[in-house]
Structures are given as structure tokens and as C-alpha cells.
Amino acid sequence: DAKTTQPPSMDCAEGRAANLPCNHSTISGNEYVYWYRQIHSQGPQYIIHGLKNNETNEMASLIITEDRKSSTLILPHATLRDTAVYYCIVRARHNTNAGKSTFGDGTTLTVKP
Amino acid sequence: DAGVTQSPTHLIKTRGQQVTLRCSPKSGHDTVSWYQQALGQGPQFIFQYYEEEERQRGNFPDRFSGHQFPNYSSELNVNALLLGDSALYLCASSLGGTLVGEQFFGPGTRLTVL
Numbered sequence: 001d002a003k004t005t006q007p008p009s010m011d012c013a014e015g016r017a018a019n020l021p022c023n024h025s026t027i028s029g030n031e032y033v034y035w036y037r038q039i040h041s042q043g044p045q046y047i048i049h050g051l052k053n054n055e056t057n058e059m060a061s062l063i064i065t066e067d068r069k070s071s072t073l074i075l076p077h078a079t080l081r082d083t084a085v086y087y088c089i090v091r092a093r094h095n096t097n098a099g100k101s102t103f104g105d106g107t108t109l110t111v112k113p
Numbered sequence: 114d115a116g117v118t119q120s121p122t123h124l125i126k127t128r129g130q131q132v133t134l135r136c137s138p139k140s141g142h143d144t145v146s147w148y149q150q151a152l153g154q155g156p157q158f159i160f161q162y163y164e165e166e167e168r169q170r171g172n173f174p175d176r177f178s179g180h181q182f183p184n185y186s187s188e189l190n191v192n193a194l195l196l197g198d199s200a201l202y203l204c205a206s207s208l209g210g211t212l213v214g215e216q217f218f219g220p221g222t223r224l225t226v227l
Contacts (some may be wrong), residue, residue, distance in 0.1 A: 043117070043203050043218030044156065087155055102171065103148075103155030 004088045009108045012082075018075040020107050022088030025069040031092045033064060035073045036103070037084040044087065044103070047073065078111045085109075115140065117206050117219035125225045126194050134189040134222045138206030145187035146216060147179060148203040156203055162187050163210030191224075199226045 005023040012018040024033065032051050036044040048055055048062045050071075055062045061074040075082055087106040118137045126132050138145050144163045148156035158171040162181035181187045185206075191198055201223050205216040 043205075043220050044216075046215045046217070049215070085155075102157045105153075105155050 004090060004104050006086075006088055006104060006107045008105065009110070011110050011112055012075075012078045014080060014111055014113050015077055018073075018078040018082065018109060018111070020073040020075075020086050020088075020109065021070065022072070023070045024088070024090045027068050027090050028092065031090045033062065033068075033071050034089045034091065035060070035062065036087045036089065037082075038087065038106070039081075039084045047086075078109075080111050080113065083109060083111045117204055117217050119202075119204050119219040119222050121222060122220070123223045123225075125227065127227050128194055128196060130194050130226075131190065131192045132194060132224060134191075134202050134204075134224070135186065136189070136204030136206075136219060137186045138204075139217045142206035142208055142217070143185050144207045144210050145181060145185065146205045146207070147187070147189045148205065149173070149198075150201040150203055150221070152200070159189070161210070168210050194226045196226050199224060 003026060032049050034049040035047040037047055038044040048057055048060050050062045050064055062071060064071045085106040085108050087103045089103055117139050120135045136145055146161040147159040149159055150156040159173050159177055160170040160179055161168050162179055165181045176192045178190045179188060189202060201221040203221045204219045207214050207216045
């Protein structure tokens with residue numbers, strides 16, 4: 001799996017959009033971009049994923065650059081409950097070196113009143 | 114509809130002992146993946162089970178082994194426990210035996226090795 005780079009922490013005001021960046025410059029053509037989040041003391045929660053096109057669901061939007069070397073997760077109207085660690089992961093359907101099929105250290109997003 | 118369940122919630126063991134953790138996947142899911150999450154770090158992939166076989170494995174020693182049962186539930190076994198094995202062990206269920214697709218995580222088992 002490709003390695004990802006995320007800022008360690010970000011703040012966002014409640015009600016504003018939160019934009020979380022992720023760099024994955026070594027991504028391969030068959031690798032998807034996934035986003036999960038983990039609220040303290042809980043298991044990670046799936047948010048969204050994409051391959052090439054931008055994606056949107058009820059939780060968030062995912063913007064992938066044309067060269068696929070980076071992406072941005074957008075929470076359109078952040079609430080206090082969105083405070084969590086957000087993980088960006090890239091992975092293929094099968095991975096012979098799944099030791100890298102892992103979550104990095106993620107971005108700790110703090111939503112402030 | 115129950116989500117992913119794991120047992121026990123917490124466990125304390127001493128070095129050299131063996132431990133077995135259990136996971137029941139979300140209804141309708143046939144694939145179980147196990148992760149280790151040390152304090153302050155992201156989850157690290159251990160292995161994945163599909164059709165009762167280990168399909169993919171991360172960089173973990175053979176002390177870590179597993180099993181999947183016909184009802185898709187799974188066990189993670191760790192032998193000869195080390196202090197460094199202290200972590201939150203997460204189980205994730207999904208469909209189809211691949212690493213893509215949405216994974217649903219359980220609440221985890223907190224293992225402390227003394």
C-alpha cells in the first residue's frame with residue numbers, strides 16, 4: 001500500500017467546513033483512497049472512499065486531485081461530535097505486502113464552539 | 114441487527130502467557146480482519162480471514178495466529194506474550210475477502226501484558 005502523509009492536528013470552528021488534507025504521492029493506479037475516523041475509545045468508523053472521481057455521501061465529500069497524488073476530506077458543517085482522529089489510507093483489492101496496509105497516525109481534528 | 118462484537122472487553126495477562134480474543138462479524142459479512150492499535154498510534158493490520166483461511170497478513174510474527182469458523186466468527190491467538198503486545202485489538206468485518214470495501218470495526222479488546 002502507498003504511504004500517506006497527514007497533518008498531525010487541525011482545529012475547526014463549529015458550523016464551518018473542515019478540510020482535511022492527505023498526500024499519497026506514490027499511489028498506484030489500482031489503489032483506492034479511504035477515510036476513516038476514530039472517536040476516543042471506539043473502533044474506527046468508515047467515512048468514504050474513492051478511486052478517481054470525487055465522491056459525496058451523507059457524512060462527507062472526498063476530493064481527489066487529477067493526478068491522484070493527494071486528496072481532501074470535507075466535512076461541510078462540522079459539529080462538536082466530529083472531534084476525532086481522521087485516517088487517510090490507500091489500499092488495493094489485494095496486497096501482497098499488507099504490512100503497509102495499515103492506518104498512519106492520522107489527523108486529530110478538534111471542533112471548537 | 115448487531116454490529117461487530119468482540120470479547121472480552123478487557124484482559125490482563127503476564128509475559129509468556131497465551132491469549133485468545135474473539136470476534137463476531139456484522140450480520141451478512143464473511144470476512145474478518147484483525148488490527149493492533151498501540152496507544153497513540155493508528156491501527157496496524159495483522160491479518161484477514163475469508164472462507165476459513167488466512168488470506169492476507171501484515172508484518173506480525175508467527176506468535177500471532179487466527180482462525181475463522183463456519184459461521185464467519187473469528188479468533189485471534191497470541192502466544193508467548195511480550196510487554197509490547199499490550200494494545201487495543203480491533204476486529205473489522207467486511208464482504209468478499211479483499212482489503213477494499215467498507216470495513217465495520219468492533220469496539221476492541223484492551224489487552225494489558227504485565
